[in-house]
Amino acid sequence: MRTKRSRLLLLMTVLAMVLAACGGGDGGEATDSTGTTAGDSENTTTTADSGTDTTEVEPTEEPVTIEWWHIQNNDPGLSLWQAVADEFMAEHPNVTIDITVQENEAFKQALQTSLQAGDVPDIFQSWGGGGLREQVDAGLVMDITDAAAEFDSEFNGAAASMMEIDERMYGVPFDLGIVGVWYNKALFEEAGIDGPPATWDEMLEDVQTLKDAGITPISLAAGDKWPAMFWYGYMALRIAGADVMQQAGIDENFNDPAFVQAGEELQRLIDLDPFQPGYLATPWDGPDGAAAVLANSEAAMLLMGHWAPGTMSANGPDLAADDNLGWFIFPEVEGGAGAATDAFGGGNGFAVGKDAPPEALEFLEYLSSVDVASRVGSEANLLPTTVGSEGSITDPNLVDVISARGEAGYVQLYLDQAYPPEVGAAVNDSIVTLFSGDGVPQDVVDAVNASWE
Amino acid sequence: MTATRIATPSPTRRGAARKWPIILALLAPALILYVVFVIFPIGQAFRYSLFDWNGLQPLTDFVGTENFAQAFEDPVFRGALTHNGIIVALTLLLQLPFALFLAVLLDQDLRGRSLMRLLFFAPYVLSEVVTAVVWRQIFRPDGLLDASVSAVAGEPFQGLWIANPDIVLYSVFFVVSWKYFGFHMILMLAGLQQIPDDLEEAAAIDGANWWQTFRHITVPLLGPTVRVSIFLAIIGSLQLFDLVWVMTGGGPVNASNTMATYLIDWAFRRFQFGYASAVSVIIFVLSLVVAIAYQRWALSRDLDGALTVRGA
Numbered sequence: 155m156r157t158k159r160s161r162l163l164l165l166m167t168v169l170a171m172v173l174a175a176c177g178g179g180d181g182g183e184a185t186d187s188t189g190t191t192a193g194d195s196e197n198t199t200t201t202a203d204s205g206t207d208t209t210e211v212e213p214t215e216e217p218v219t220i221e222w223w224h225i226q227n228n229d230p231g232l233s234l235w236q237a238v239a240d241e242f243m244a245e246h247p248n249v250t251i252d253i254t255v256q257e258n259e260a261f262k263q264a265l266q267t268s269l270q271a272g273d274v275p276d277i278f279q280s281w282g283g284g285g286l287r288e289q290v291d292a293g294l295v296m297d298i299t300d301a302a303a304e305f306d307s308e309f310n311g312a313a314a315s316m317m318e319i320d321e322r323m324y325g326v327p328f329d330l331g332i333v334g335v336w337y338n339k340a341l342f343e344e345a346g347i348d349g350p351p352a353t354w355d356e357m358l359e360d361v362q363t364l365k366d367a368g369i370t371p372i373s374l375a376a377g378d379k380w381p382a383m384f385w386y387g388y389m390a391l392r393i394a395g396a397d398v399m400q401q402a403g404i405d406e407n408f409n410d411p412a413f414v415q416a417g418e419e420l421q422r423l424i425d426l427d428p429f430q431p432g433y434l435a436t437p438w439d440g441p442d443g444a445a446a447v448l449a450n451s452e453a454a455m456l457l458m459g460h461w462a463p464g465t466m467s468a469n470g471p472d473l474a475a476d477d478n479l480g481w482f483i484f485p486e487v488e489g490g491a492g493a494a495t496d497a498f499g500g501g502n503g504f505a506v507g508k509d510a511p512p513e514a515l516e517f518l519e520y521l522s523s524v525d526v527a528s529r530v531g532s533e534a535n536l537l538p539t540t541v542g543s544e545g546s547i548t549d550p551n552l553v554d555v556i557s558a559r560g561e562a563g564y565v566q567l568y569l570d571q572a573y574p575p576e577v578g579a580a581v582n583d584s585i586v587t588l589f590s591g592d593g594v595p596q597d598v599v600d601a602v603n604a605s606w607e
Numbered sequence: 608m609t610a611t612r613i614a615t616p617s618p619t620r621r622g623a624a625r626k627w628p629i630i631l632a633l634l635a636p637a638l639i640l641y642v643v644f645v646i647f648p649i650g651q652a653f654r655y656s657l658f659d660w661n662g663l664q665p666l667t668d669f670v671g672t673e674n675f676a677q678a679f680e681d682p683v684f685r686g687a688l689t690h691n692g693i694i695v696a697l698t699l700l701l702q703l704p705f706a707l708f709l710a711v712l713l714d715q716d717l718r719g720r721s722l723m724r725l726l727f728f729a730p731y732v733l734s735e736v737v738t739a740v741v742w743r744q745i746f747r748p749d750g751l752l753d754a755s756v757s758a759v760a761g762e763p764f765q766g767l768w769i770a771n772p773d774i775v776l777y778s779v780f781f782v783v784s785w786k787y788f789g790f791h792m793i794l795m796l797a798g799l800q801q802i803p804d805d806l807e808e809a810a811a812i813d814g815a816n817w818w819q820t821f822r823h824i825t826v827p828l829l830g831p832t833v834r835v836s837i838f839l840a841i842i843g844s845l846q847l848f849d850l851v852w853v854m855t856g857g858g859p860v861n862a863s864n865t866m867a868t869y870l871i872d873w874a875f876r877r878f879q880f881g882y883a884s885a886v887s888v889i890i891f892v893l894s895l896v897v898a899i900a901y902q903r904w905a906l907s908r909d910l911d912g913a914l915t916v917r918g919a
Contacts, residue, residue: 165632168635169632289663291664377858434859435859575878576879579877590859592772
């Protein structure tokens with residue numbers, strides 16, 4: 155019988171496969187992929203010439219790789235960042251900037267995985283606030299307060315504080331916008347409304363007028379939750395005022411009566427049934443999104459940030475091209491403690507990883523320079539945060555936004571960014587429940603307080 | 608007549624011992640992969656579920672069973688559990704009988720039966736994500752479904768199939784059924800074809816009508832297949848995730864949440880990995896209990912050497 159030999163052969167085959175599997179597993183990517191100096195990464199040239207440097211820290215002549223993760227995954231932002239990186243690399247031949255571009259949600263997950271592995275990218279997208287605070291507490295980001303103070307350019311105050319935690323700076327802002335109401339001028343005319351409402355009562359009247367004219371007053375993407383949070387956030391800001399809003403973040407509760415009042419005022423709007431059909435499941439983006447609803451003139455108003463025109467024209471006709479798109483800041487609420495100029499908004503910045511090389515800071519200085527910031531404004535549909543670059547905005551609606559930003563004494567960061575992610579999610583969820591008619595204003599406060607424990 | 612016992616060489620202890628190295632060597636690759644990618648993560652999930660952990664800080668905040676208590680106190684989780692239960696119940700009451708009905712129908716000699724079998728099985732082949740994306744567009748306000756109904760009714764109609772919190776769960780159930788009924792149908796078809804023809808012929812000769820044949824011969828003999836179908840349907844419904852996540856995200860207002868979508872929301876949106884691990888442990892234990900109980904009570908007569916045997 156040949157069983158003995160065939161058994162042996164079988165055994166050896168199996169063992170060989172096991173060894174192959176084990177061997178293949180820990181070969182390959184054994185290198186740490188963070189851009190540390192003197193790495194084994196690719197470099198374009200080996201000339202000893204380094205570019206002009208204006209910082210005190212002498213960068214090494216050895217090849218350096220900077221890992222940069224951003225989320226501007228569409229043009230014009232995509233090409234702009236690439237151009238900026240290319241220019242810097244041309245000036246600093248020993249530096250290679252490795253760009254990883256991802257879509258918003260995909261980025262959040264990829265970053266989380268990377269951070270948990272201790273693998274921090276050198277420069278990465280950040281929205282500041284509570285998310286940044288968690289990264290700071292975990293010791294994953296670099297304190298750049300002193301380095302940033304040495305930059306040639308200055309940042310807008312509100313923007314800088316977005317990237318600050320306990321008065322230390324952990325990244326640079328490059329975009330700060332405020333939320334406002336985008337409206338269809340033609341539909342307003344059709345309903346016989348002269349101009350944007352200045353007070354909340356006027357707003358409610360306008361909503362009723364639009365409804366009577368057979369026009370859906372407001373487009374709302376409650377399916378994505380955060381657009382609903384914008385309504386509540388602004389209302390709370392108008393009623394509570396800047397100090398109470400800030401204190402709520404410090405005390406970690408929504409116990410001030412203003413928060414319940416905000417829900418009650420919002421209830422007046424919700425009771426008018428002003429939203430498009432199916433608003434509870436409507437997403438922001440996409441052909442069936444709230445942006446498309448406004449672009450297709452199916453609704454008259456939309457409370458959204460400064461990226462709205464871009465998303466709208468990507469999903470429907472370009473209202474702005476026909477001078478049909480207007481913008482006004484959230485109306486004043488009579489009896490509220492907040493100033494009519496206070497703004498609710500947020501922006502984008504780049505946080506610096508704890509292992510980043512000094513060249514990364516040089517790159518960020520370049521990125522924050524007035525020239526580049528002006529290009530951010532004129533080319534990328536973002537609102538740059540470097541003092542002196544505001545004039546680069548040409549779109550008339552964005553000019554309104556950036557001037558309102560300039561007038562704002564206080565900018566409240568989006569509630570789901572200002573607070574830790576768990577609290578942010580509770581805020582969003584409870585507000586959508588309020589909008590669905592299933593909740594009462596007190597529920598929002600209770601849910602938020604519970605999540606903060 | 609007594610049956611003679613055929614003499615088989617009973618394995619001697621030495622012979623059995625000689626087999627073990629071979630057995631282990633053959634099992635090794637699969638066993639190693641299984642331990643590393645299945646057993647180890649399950650163990651880790653049990654471990655994390657005892658902590659309050661946001662994924663970035665070190666694992667230090669031990670909270671014991673608090674995560675589990677919190678889960679059962681959360682109305683959203685209880686709602687998710689209820690939704691899973693509703694889907695299981697509806698699947699067993701509607702989807703499986705429908706699949707059986709189609710299987711019996713397509714077992715007849717009909718023209719175009721192969722084509723129909725192919726068409727009914729086709730949805731199973733699609734990935735859950737593709738299914739969810741397509742049906743989301745069909746269900747959206749003024750989407751394909753609304754437009755079709757409007758065309759028939761003559762006036763504009765908006766069903767708010769996935770925007771209305773009261774009916775979204777049933778829309779989800781519909782899509783789940785659409786996707787899986789073909790699979791159960793094929794399973795039952797295979798079961799039907801194993802029933803010997805002469806039994807049915809004998810029944811016909813004895814004067815049984817169709818219903819009596821169906822009730823007394825077909826259904827009992829189809830038993831094992833149906834029990835397998837039920838088992839797969841229950842476990843699948845308990846773990847439903849992809850379809851719901853992509854089509855509705857668990858909403859609106861948590862109306863279509865399942866335990867799995869709840870878990871992912873808490874893990875990757877709120878970064879509460881300890882709590883989410885606790886929820887995953889709950890799903891695991893629930894599925895395990897259902898699986899073992901089902902094996903013991905229902906499948907024991909079908910599976911020789913099952914984990915538990917009734918009466919043993």
